[in-house]
Amino acid sequence: MARQANKPGLLFSGSDWDFGKLSRAYEAIEALAIEELHLDIYPVQMEIISSQQMLDAYSSVGMPLMYRHWSFGKHFLYEDLLYRKGGRGLAYELVINSNPCIVYLMEENTMALQALVTAHAALGHNHFFKNNHLFRQWTDAGAILSYLEFAKSYITRCEERHGLAAVEAVLDAAHALMEQGVFRYRRPPKLSSERQREGLRERLEYEERSYNDLWRTLPSAQESKKADGVDGRIAERKKSLNLPEENLLYFLEKNSLVLEPWQREIVRIVRIIAQYFYPQRQTQVMNEGCATFVHYTLMNMLFDRGQISEGAMLEILRNHSNVIFQPAFDDPRFSGINPYALGLDMMQDIQRMSTKPTAEDRDWFPDIAGHGNWREVLLEAWANHRDESFIRQYLSPSLIRKWRLFVLADGADEPHFEVTSIHNERGYDKIRAALANSYDIGAKRPDIQVIDVDLLGDRQLRLQHRVKDGIVLDEGSRDSTLRHVRNLWGYEVSLVAVDAQTGAVIHERSTSQIAE
Amino acid sequence: MPIFIDRRLNPKDKSLGNRQRFLRRAREELKRSIRDQIRSGRIADVDTEHAVPMPERGTTEPSFNDNKASGNRQHILPGNKHFSPGDLISKPGQGSGARAPGDKASEDDFRFVLSREEVLELFFEDLELPDLVKLNLKEIHAFKPRRAGFAATGSPTNISVGRTMRNSHGRRIALRRPKQQELDAILQEIATLESEPGGAATRQRIATLREELERLERRRRRIAFVDPVDIRFNRFDARPIPNANAVMFCLMDVSGSMGEREKDLAKRFFVLLHLFLKRRYERTEIVFIRHTHEAHEVDEDTFFYNTQSGGTIVSTALDEMHRIIEQRYPAAEWNIYAAQASDGDNFAADSERCIKFLDGKLMRLCQYFAYVEIIDEREAHIFRATENGTSLWRAYSTVELKWPNFQMSRIATPADIYPVFRRLFARQPAVRKSA
Numbered sequence: 001m002a003r004q005a006n007k008p009g010l011l012f013s014g015s016d017w018d019f020g021k022l023s024r025a026y027e028a029i030e031a032l033a034i035e036e037l038h039l040d041i042y043p044v045q046m047e048i049i050s051s052q053q054m055l056d057a058y059s060s061v062g063m064p065l066m067y068r069h070w071s072f073g074k075h076f077l078y079e080d081l082l083y084r085k086g087g088r089g090l091a092y093e094l095v096i097n098s099n100p101c102i103v104y105l106m107e108e109n110t111m112a113l114q115a116l117v118t119a120h121a122a123l124g125h126n127h128f129f130k131n132n133h134l135f136r137q138w139t140d141a142g143a144i145l146s147y148l149e150f151a152k153s154y155i156t157r158c159e160e161r162h163g164l165a166a167v168e169a170v171l172d173a174a175h176a177l178m179e180q181g182v183f184r185y186r187r188p189p190k191l192s193s194e195r196q197r198e199g200l201r202e203r204l205e206y207e208e209r210s211y212n213d214l215w216r217t218l219p220s221a222q223e224s225k226k227a228d229g230v231d232g233r234i235a236e237r238k239k240s241l242n243l244p245e246e247n248l249l250y251f252l253e254k255n256s257l258v259l260e261p262w263q264r265e266i267v268r269i270v271r272i273i274a275q276y277f278y279p280q281r282q283t284q285v286m287n288e289g290c291a292t293f294v295h296y297t298l299m300n301m302l303f304d305r306g307q308i309s310e311g312a313m314l315e316i317l318r319n320h321s322n323v324i325f326q327p328a329f330d331d332p333r334f335s336g337i338n339p340y341a342l343g344l345d346m347m348q349d350i351q352r353m354s355t356k357p358t359a360e361d362r363d364w365f366p367d368i369a370g371h372g373n374w375r376e377v378l379l380e381a382w383a384n385h386r387d388e389s390f391i392r393q394y395l396s397p398s399l400i401r402k403w404r405l406f407v408l409a410d411g412a413d414e415p416h417f418e419v420t421s422i423h424n425e426r427g428y429d430k431i432r433a434a435l436a437n438s439y440d441i442g443a444k445r446p447d448i449q450v451i452d453v454d455l456l457g458d459r460q461l462r463l464q465h466r467v468k469d470g471i472v473l474d475e476g477s478r479d480s481t482l483r484h485v486r487n488l489w490g491y492e493v494s495l496v497a498v499d500a501q502t503g504a505v506i507h508e509r510s511t512s513q514i515a516e
Numbered sequence: 517m518p519i520f521i522d523r524r525l526n527p528k529d530k531s532l533g534n535r536q537r538f539l540r541r542a543r544e545e546l547k548r549s550i551r552d553q554i555r556s557g558r559i560a561d562v563d564t565e566h567a568v569p570m571p572e573r574g575t576t577e578p579s580f581n582d583n584k585a586s587g588n589r590q591h592i593l594p595g596n597k598h599f600s601p602g603d604l605i606s607k608p609g610q611g612s613g614a615r616a617p618g619d620k621a622s623e624d625d626f627r628f629v630l631s632r633e634e635v636l637e638l639f640f641e642d643l644e645l646p647d648l649v650k651l652n653l654k655e656i657h658a659f660k661p662r663r664a665g666f667a668a669t670g671s672p673t674n675i676s677v678g679r680t681m682r683n684s685h686g687r688r689i690a691l692r693r694p695k696q697q698e699l700d701a702i703l704q705e706i707a708t709l710e711s712e713p714g715g716a717a718t719r720q721r722i723a724t725l726r727e728e729l730e731r732l733e734r735r736r737r738r739i740a741f742v743d744p745v746d747i748r749f750n751r752f753d754a755r756p757i758p759n760a761n762a763v764m765f766c767l768m769d770v771s772g773s774m775g776e777r778e779k780d781l782a783k784r785f786f787v788l789l790h791l792f793l794k795r796r797y798e799r800t801e802i803v804f805i806r807h808t809h810e811a812h813e814v815d816e817d818t819f820f821y822n823t824q825s826g827g828t829i830v831s832t833a834l835d836e837m838h839r840i841i842e843q844r845y846p847a848a849e850w851n852i853y854a855a856q857a858s859d860g861d862n863f864a865a866d867s868e869r870c871i872k873f874l875d876g877k878l879m880r881l882c883q884y885f886a887y888v889e890i891i892d893e894r895e896a897h898i899f900r901a902t903e904n905g906t907s908l909w910r911a912y913s914t915v916e917l918k919w920p921n922f923q924m925s926r927i928a929t930p931a932d933i934y935p936v937f938r939r940l941f942a943r944q945p946a947v948r949k950s951a
Contacts, residue, residue, distance in 0.1 A: 023520065043518070043519075045520075046518050046519065048520070049523045055531075056531045059534065060534075071577055073534030073538030074538050077538070100519065168537070175579075176577065180580065327595070328597075337594065403594045403595075405596065406592075409588065412588070415606060415607060416605060419600065422601055435592045446582060448580055468587075469589065470588055471583065471587030472583050472586045472587065473580055477576075
């Protein structure tokens with residue numbers, strides 16, 4: 001490894017990178033991260049890719065392996081066009097929640113950028129993936145790549161056997177329901193079929209061992225229910241199907257009357273991928289904030305130790321400030337709150353509060369103000385929160401003032417927006433709650449559940465949309481999505497919109513009303 | 517230590533399969549846009565990439581989404597400058613919550629580029645070309661490698677041994693690499709000195725000789741016999757296989773009886789002929805001649821879009837074509853192709869003139885002359901059955917019998933166009949005309 005450093009101690013000089021420099025930089029950054037920030041990471045696998053390959057990865061939802069579908073081709077065309085026209089730059093990196101953690105680095109990056117990206121993705125994101133409870137509980141980092149490998153080859157085999165059009169029809173329908181294909185509240189059933197069977201066997205054995213003839217003489221629960229008549233039968237029916245069920249894809253996969261086994265498997269693949277991404281969507285601010293905080297802190301530490309030259313640091317800072325740029329709401333460049341900026345600011349705010357608290361901080365955050373060890377506070381926050389709870393817990397008045405946040409009430413029937421809260425004593429709580437709610441994906445997405453189906457009767461699948469705050473579904477996309485549900489279910493499907501507060505039926509729509 | 521993997525050399529176009537699936541799904545719509553572009557564009561431009569608008573139908577991805585114009589929401593925005601609680605701000609536009617964060621710009625005005633192959637595939641679709649012909653038309657120029665000097669880089673199979681050894685020799689001389697003979701001479705001397713008994717002087721001499729020997733051997737090791745800098749490769753240049761020039765005459769009757777449909781069919785016919793010619797010749801030019809009762813050479817736009825009133829005298833166009841050939845395209849240097857489209861109307865007396873003109877002058881100059889008569893779809897089955905026809909058709913029939921390179925056909929739908937070319941293809945490779 002030829003070292004052309006002109007100053008001792010520098011990790012690299014010049015803007016070109018090579019593998020020697022990359023690995024030297026990685027080792028220095030990793031050592032620092034573990035020693036100073038106490039990060040805990042998966043082993044890292046860095047892959048160098050070209051811009052074309054980055055675009056490929058973009059269009060297939062960021063995964064290195066993906067089955068083929070026309071919608072990915074369409075997204076590729078959009079991304080490609082935006083990139084070519086200069087409308088959008090490409091990400092410098094892409095990181096995959098897997099074990100080992102795969103980090104893609106773009107070949108065009110300069111060495112300074114590669115160092116920045118290493119700290120950001122290989123350490124920041126990596127630590128978050130490994131330690132955040134959502135990822136720990138809901139995703140299996142070790143298995144995702146082999147699962148995608150299986151999914152890809154399985155779908156290719158299906159295309160060969162059943163034809164492109166048949167596979168496409170199932171995928172289209174399943175994609176339309178991806179949002180409704182996750183378990184929001186209960187953990188997905190994780191037992192592998194092998195262990196499941198074993199458990200069943202054990203239970204049967206136990207029942208045989210502990211058989212007591214006396215139990216037979218007890219009046220059965222069913223008899224007492226029968227007395228309730230129709231309502232009772234419906235209740236029993238629902239119970240046997242585990243209704244209501246929020247995961248539409250899961251319900252269809254298990255109970256659809258028309259799907260062939262291979263079609264069920266495809267629905268299952270889509271559902272598992274949707275579930276895999278669900279934690280990422282709930283932790284955007286935290287994930288990016290964590291990574292940005294880590295890269296910013298580490299790069300400054302390296303600079304302070306004289307391991308990064310001033311020129312490289314300047315480049316790093318310039319890129320850093322581009323990433324965390326947050327225009328005000330009336331700026332033409334405004335496009336919502338930048339998760340990088342919000343996450344970084346909140347985490348730096350926590351750092352400030354633990355070391356230099358003000359009287360106000362002590363008032364609002366007695367637990368962490370003056371705690372002294374900001375590393376511990378942050379590690380705990382990274383491990384235990386998602387965006388919604390993190391904001392609810394840690395957004396401080398001083399940050400609300402710094403960002404000059406305000407809440408705008410928007411009633412569809414009103415001709416005006418109304419400013420309801422601003423950054424003052426009375427508004428802090430409300431702004432914090434409103435911002436936290438806006439990051440609660442479970443509450444933001446339409447709440448649609450399967451409530452009933454009479455398998456022995458007309459087999460009509462009844463869905464219910466609980467309408468919150470009067471926000472109804474867009475009619476065009478609702479109808480075409482219902483058509484997809486019908487294709488998977490095989491019989492009529494109806495969707496009833498019910499007001500969440502009053503329980504009043506707003507309207508009802510059935511596939512029989514929708515023209516094909 | 518992280519694992520590094522260099523993926524840059526992985527196969528490209530990982531998303532090609534997705535793109536093909538997308539194009540297949542949007543096929544109908546894409547075909548329509550390509551057809552519109554061909555109708556309004558230039559003949560020679562068919563053979564390139566085309567930008568098309570993003571197809572709308574069949575490529576939406578629906579899901580249950582909130583209606584943006586309903587219900588009560590809250591927006592949390594940064595950068596408050598002068599608002600206080602209770603302030604009312606009138607909504608921009610018609611109250612559709614235009615400032616809702618996350619609103620994406622409409623994707624409708626996207627245009628993306630279809631490659632040349634994809635364009636041709638779509639263009640060929642209802643022309644019912646045989647697959648082999650499609651392949652032939654889509655194929656890019658054939659190239660032939662030719663020697664073009666030497667290069668410092670290349671593949672090992674192309675090493676030029678002579679050149680490499682010459683460089684190596686020059687370098688060895690320049691750097692004074694000790695020759696084998698010198699070493700041999702010293703070894704010889706040592707051997708002779710050692711064989712005869714000697715005193716101190718001899719031992720001294722042997723020692724210096726050995727030292728010298730070692731020095732020379734070290735030097736030989738340092739200066740390689742063949743060094744990487746010596747190596748030269750034969751360089752090859754990919755040159756297109758030489759092809760001659762061709763000129764294509766498009767003749768069309770533009771009198772009032774030729775409507776939109778007739779012109780569209782004629783244009784497809786011309787486009788296809790142009791594609792065929794372009795494959796076969798290095799350089800193709802197109803001449804447009806339109807005629808009513810008199811003929812003019814015009815540019816492409818005028819040819820297809822300007823109307824002109826008047827009677828129909830076909831021989832004027834042939835006359836004009838002959839004049840242009842005489843002037844600009846000497847038959848010895850150019851392969852001359854002509855394509856004539858008409859609805860068959862002509863002055864009865866003029867048809868005789870046409871026969872004479874073709875027979876006497878033009879057919880001798882032309883590589884190929886194709887006449888298409890565009891007929892009504894409803895009349896198609898009547899005309900196909902009988903040899904009767906319009907006056908021009910009957911007249912040209914006699915020419916067809918006499919000249920093998922004269923082709924005539926009636927076209928009612930796009931699928932009828934290809935058979936006209938069948939003869940043209942059967943005669944491949946191109947027969948160079950005797951000058």
